[in-house]
Amino acid sequence: MPSPDENPTTPDVDAGPGHDVADAPLAFGADGAPPAIQFENVVKKYGDHTVLEDLNFSVRQGEKVTLIGPSGSGKTTILRLAMTLEHLTGGYIYVDGQPLTHERRGGKRVERRKKDIAKMTRRIGMVFQQFNLFPNMTVIENITEAPIHVLGRSKAEARARGIELLEQVGLEDKADEHPSRLSGGQQQRVAIARALAMDPEILLLDEVTSALDPEIVGEVLWVLREVAKNTDITMLIVTHEMTFAQDVSDRVLMFDGGQIIEDKTPEVMFSSPEHERTQSFLQAVL
Numbered sequence: 266m267p268s269p270d271e272n273p274t275t276p277d278v279d280a281g282p283g284h285d286v287a288d289a290p291l292a293f294g295a296d297g298a299p300p301a302i303q304f305e306n307v308v309k310k311y312g313d314h315t316v317l318e319d320l321n322f323s324v325r326q327g328e329k330v331t332l333i334g335p336s337g338s339g340k341t342t343i344l345r346l347a348m349t350l351e352h353l354t355g356g357y358i359y360v361d362g363q364p365l366t367h368e369r370r371g372g373k374r375v376e377r378r379k380k381d382i383a384k385m386t387r388r389i390g391m392v393f394q395q396f397n398l399f400p401n402m403t404v405i406e407n408i409t410e411a412p413i414h415v416l417g418r419s420k421a422e423a424r425a426r427g428i429e430l431l432e433q434v435g436l437e438d439k440a441d442e443h444p445s446r447l448s449g450g451q452q453q454r455v456a457i458a459r460a461l462a463m464d465p466e467i468l469l470l471d472e473v474t475s476a477l478d479p480e481i482v483g484e485v486l487w488v489l490r491e492v493a494k495n496t497d498i499t500m501l502i503v504t505h506e507m508t509f510a511q512d513v514s515d516r517v518l519m520f521d522g523g524q525i526i527e528d529k530t531p532e533v534m535f536s537s538p539e540h541e542r543t544q545s546f547l548q549a550v551l
């Protein structure tokens with residue numbers, strides 16, 4: 266999904282059929298369906314600094330998963346890689362069994378074509394800590410821009426769906442305002458509606474309440490609880506709101522030192538974490 270400063274791939278409506286998908290072994294679920302998203306041997310380096318070292322995890326279709334871990338450990342990096350906002354140094358990411366940016370071809374790791382990557386990226390939505398709304402567009406224009414220009418929807422159709430989403434986030438009366446006239450909580454609810462307008466299969470949420478005043482955090486979490494409850498969208502969430510994480514997550518992953526070190530249901534993770542590192546982290550944040 267495009268946002269003012271984070272849109273490295275140019276969406277292409279007439280991308281046409283992609284070339285052959287990878288010959289990679291995939292972890293299929295018990296129901297035979299591929300995971301919604303899978304990180305396989307993922308490596309991410311910034312220069313000499315290795316942030317992710319052989320990271321492996323997957324999220325099942327429709328599952329809501331929260332990533333927790335210390336500041337600077339690489340949680341945002343994981344989401345930005347999934348959104349193709351960062352270049353993958355090594356390994357593979359699969360979306361619904363299909364390679365996202367790199368694939369195995371003839372025993373080699375090959376980068377996919379830009380338009381194939383863009384097609385995959387369209388299936389994923391992300392909401393950022395700093396809303397990233399287009400300041401020069403109205404609320405409804407923010408929401409309908411990508412459905413019109415990326416998905417090729419008609420203006421009328423995109424607007425109707427946009428208004429429906431604004432009703433869902435409780436902002437139908439703000440459709441023709443500019444973002445600067447809205448509170449932070451309202452802007453973030455618009456950003457959520459904008460992500461949903463692309464009908465994402467996967468929604469990535471990166472500390473979406475961290476930039477908000479405490480008294481308006483609740484309105485944004487309420488909207489997200491509704492999305493989690495009422496849709497089968499797969500959600501990968503980074504948050505410090507542990508009550509929210511406990512309420513909406515099927516699983517919580519503790520991430521540290523470039524690896525997932527603990528993978529539990531929220532009940533178990535928050536009441537009796539196994540790993541010493543998780544215990545000290547949770548003690549500090551709870």
Ligand SMILES: Nc1ncnc2c1ncn2[C@@H]1O[C@H](COP(=O)(O)OP(=O)(O)OP(=O)(O)O)[C@@H](O)[C@H]1O
Nearest residue numbers: 311314316334335336337338339340341342343472
């Ligand atoms: N563009 C970049 N260039 C160089 N280093 C980066 C860049 N982006 C992130 N890093 C480094 O990668 C590491 C992981 O950063 P990341 O933002 O993913 O952490 P995080 O877990 O999201 O932290 P926080 O909880 O504070 O948001 C940090 O050491 C950070 O300094």
Ligand SMILES: [Mg+2]
Nearest residue numbers: 340341342472
């Ligand atoms: Mg972060």
